[in-house]
Amino acid sequence: MRKIRISSLLYILLMLLAICIFIMPVALAVLTSFKSKPELAKSILSLPATWNLDNYKGAVERSDFLNSLKNTVAVVAPSVVIIVLCSSMSGYTVARHSRDSRALRLLDKVYLASLMIPFQILMIPVYKIYKSLHLLNTLHGMIFMLVGTSIAYSSFLYVGFVKGIPHEIEESAYMDGCSEFRCFWLITFPLLKAISATVAALHTMWLWNDFNIAVILLQKENVRTITIKQFYFFGKYTADYGMAFAAAILSMIPVVACFMFMQKYIVNGIVVGAVKS
Template sequence: MREIIVIAIALAMLIPFYFLIVMAFKPDSEVITTSAYAPAQAPTAGAFAEAWGAEGNKSLAMGMLNSIIITGGSVVMLVAIGSITAYSISRMPGRPGKLLRVLVLIAMILPFQLGMVPVYVAMRNLHLLGTYPGMIILYTGLFMPLAVFLYSGFAESIPRDYEEAANIDGASKFQSFVRVVFPLLGPATGTVAIMCGLIIWNDFFSPLIFLSGSNIPTLPVVVYSTVGELASRWNVIFAAVIISMIPILVYYLVAQKKFIQGFSGGLKS
């Protein structure tokens, strides 16, 4: 019975994907004249070719490249800085370590919109608006509390014996972290990379504000522009949505093992 319920829920969650695929393969003549439930009578991939062939700020290829650069750069910074920050906090004794953990939690709770205007003004003064480094720095600061929080549980579960053994062999603190501790944080790294990567890839509001007027729109902004221009051509719009989903789905399928390990618990000594 439980398996039947789970399968039924999974099928219900796949209904939107059915609509996406059915509408994307319909020719223009069937989009309005046939029901959204009905499969295409004369399936065609023309909508995909048209969506992918758009140029300028509506180019899916350009938007995908921009999203890959911004998401990839942000994830690398979050992993590099978040892991060593969480490790340092976990090894900090007494009240300073507890205070920093509380500050991380407070930073996670506070909404970004409260500081959006000062951040915008600061980025404008630093000439970071509409640039790759500006968006990478923005997302790194925005999701650093989440990355530190996810890393902290794993860092605290790693026995100090590993580090002490490395120190006895002559390794410095940094070398013991890079060669011993960080490889053991693999499941947490996968969780941080996937969670933050998914959020950054799908984020629409921040690129709309901080990349407005630039030539590097991200994929959600490109899809939004496509919807605004092709309000009645749902086959092209849905084809653009499917194309925008492919990279992040492939990314998740490749890294899902680490993601599941990250939620299943810390390191067992």
């Protein structure tokens, strides 16, 4: 009994230590966001003398925060919806029909291969194509690119998940006269809730934080997203960490909220999608 108590206590202590370690960077970011530059120079760990919001005001003004937030939402929300819809259908098709179709087996390999191509290699061709199609500095152009670069991985996740769903459910639907498309929407897609939540949450996070694509495609001030505005606080030789952290915290709020809301589906989806039953 005594042994159990000590081990429980140790477990709690270890968990508390782990929590402190994980919370430390966030806590430092929050503290820094309230400090003036002279305070930052004195100590990184100390509490701010006053909890003033100057950094937040400055960050909102300098980064035109509301406009960049609007742009980010306008780019990320439709992209995530399109990614979930398209990749669920493509993952389903590959998972269910690749056994009979060489082209689908090849498509599966192409998806996998495309994950290994870094965006830097595509940068110049993409820029040229976008310029000729007048898609540069447009939010819909950005959505096309984000969707295009995300479909392969999300389809890959769906393939693993769909393979875990028994055929028999769909077969009984077919016997009742359901077409394949209706069967997918009415029977299979609801069963993909966990992986869809995972794909949606992960891509919300990744697309929200995207820098590489946005820096190339969105060069005009009025279409820039939040991540691109972050560099406004970093000069060649100087940095305004107070404002940078204030802007980072403001921009984190929506994506953290989304992640917390979908957290229980994410772990489930990743585990099920990764293991072939």
